Amino acid sequence: MARPVDFSILEGLKGRSILRLTDLSAGEIAALLALARALKADYAAFQGALAQRALVMLFEKPSLRTRVSFEIGFQKLGGCVSFLDHRNERIGAREPVGDYGRNLERWADAIVARVFAHDTLTALRANCRVPIVNALSEIAHPCQALADAQTIVEHGIALERCHLAWLGDGNNVCLSLMELAALTGGRMTVVTPPSHRPCPVLTAEIEAIAAKTGASIVLADDPAAIRGADAVYTDAWISMGQQDCPEKIASLRRLTVTPEVMAIAGPRAKFMHCLPAHRGEEVVDAVIDGTNSVIYDQAENRMHAQNALLLALLGALPPNGSARSVRREPATTNA
Ligand code: CP
Ligand code: NVA
Numbered sequence: 001m002a003r004p005v006d007f008s009i010l011e012g013l014k015g016r017s018i019l020r021l022t023d024l025s026a027g028e029i030a031a032l033l034a035l036a037r038a039l040k041a042d043y044a045a046f047q048g049a050l051a052q053r054a055l056v057m058l059f060e061k062p063s064l065r066t067r068v069s070f071e072i073g074f075q076k077l078g079g080c081v082s083f084l085d086h087r088n089e090r091i092g093a094r095e096p097v098g099d100y101g102r103n104l105e106r107w108a109d110a111i112v113a114r115v116f117a118h119d120t121l122t123a124l125r126a127n128c129r130v131p132i133v134n135a136l137s138e139i140a141h142p143c144q145a146l147a148d149a150q151t152i153v154e155h156g157i158a159l160e161r162c163h164l165a166w167l168g169d170g171n172n173v174c175l176s177l178m179e180l181a182a183l184t185g186g187r188m189t190v191v192t193p194p195s196h197r198p199c200p201v202l203t204a205e206i207e208a209i210a211a212k213t214g215a216s217i218v219l220a221d222d223p224a225a226i227r228g229a230d231a232v233y234t235d236a237w238i239s240m241g242q243q244d245c246p247e248k249i250a251s252l253r254r255l256t257v258t259p260e261v262m263a264i265a266g267p268r269a270k271f272m273h274c275l276p277a278h279r280g281e282e283v284v285d286a287v288i289d290g291t292n293s294v295i296y297d298q299a300e301n302r303m304h305a306q307n308a309l310l311l312a313l314l315g316a317l318p319p320n321g322s323a324r325s326v327r328r329e330p331a332t333t334n335a
Pocket of ligand 1: 063067136275
């Protein structure tokens with residue numbers, strides 16, 4: 001049934017920066033997902049929404065999905081994009097990060113940055129009057145988690161009832177998904193070797209949020225803990241910028257996502273991966289190419305979720321109730 005969507009909660013996002021998912025509230029996430037859904041259903045309804053707006057993208061690391069989804073997404077809404085390749089020269093190497101930000105804000109309406117050090121993002125935020133969006137740092141990948149939330153909901157799983165299982169390294173993507181579960185009152189089981197658990201300081205922060213929302217975040221060592229999970233998620237064992245480490249790989253081998261591991265979760269469990277995948281390491285072909293894999297939906301949704309976020313951060317929201325073509329999500333399938 002079609003229904004008008006009230007995006008008014010998103011008005012409070014105008015001018016804000018998003019460095020971690022916890023920079024958003026559960027209500028804002030829900031409204032962003034509704035807006036992302038409206039975008040995905042009908043880009044024509046948002047034609048020109050970002051006309052005359054400029055996005056600057058600063059990338060210290062390689063990218064396929066993040067770069068293309070931001071660039072095409074922003075341009076689809078009428079804006080222009082400037083990409084600065086920082087793979088060979090870190091942000092702050094040629095001139096201080098603050099000076100950099102104070103220049104960029106004179107031309108750009110928003111800055112999207114993929115960095116090694118999360119501190120680079122906080123320095124940009126402190127020195128810029130335009131929104132900064134984290135496109136991946138060593139501790140967070142909030143745009144990935146937002147797109148993943150859209151994908152989970154699209155597949156009929158309500159976030160507050162979702163049991164998400166993570167297998168592998170307790171990395172940046174894992175931390176942002178833990179934040180998603182904590183904020184939305186969901187459940188997440190994180191299976192890692194004890195030596196590769198997510199950052200304890202950030203885990204404690206996330207657990208404090210979970211205690212307030214009723215979410216459950218469990219750190220485990222045994223894949224048996226993922227029994228009954230709605231989705232099983234993994235990622236590269238060695239993230240960009242990390243040294244190859246044979247001991248780490250050896251400790252993670254037992255957590256490769258195979259059909260046998262998926263069977264522990266159950267026959268309806270979706271397989272998720274932020275990509276790029278290292279086939280034969282963290283996941284085998286039979287799973288990533290299997291019928292329960294939703295990896296390309298995740299990749300597609302990067303664009304819609306990020307566009308929703310940018311419309312809100314730039315104060316370019318549709319008038320209330322204007323996105324009437326949005327349909328209700330199908331009835332959720334998770335009990
Ligand atoms: N998932 C993701 O961020 O992919 P890229 O590294 O290709 O941008
Ligand atoms: N954890 C990975 C994610 C890539 C999208 C990395 O940081 O390299």
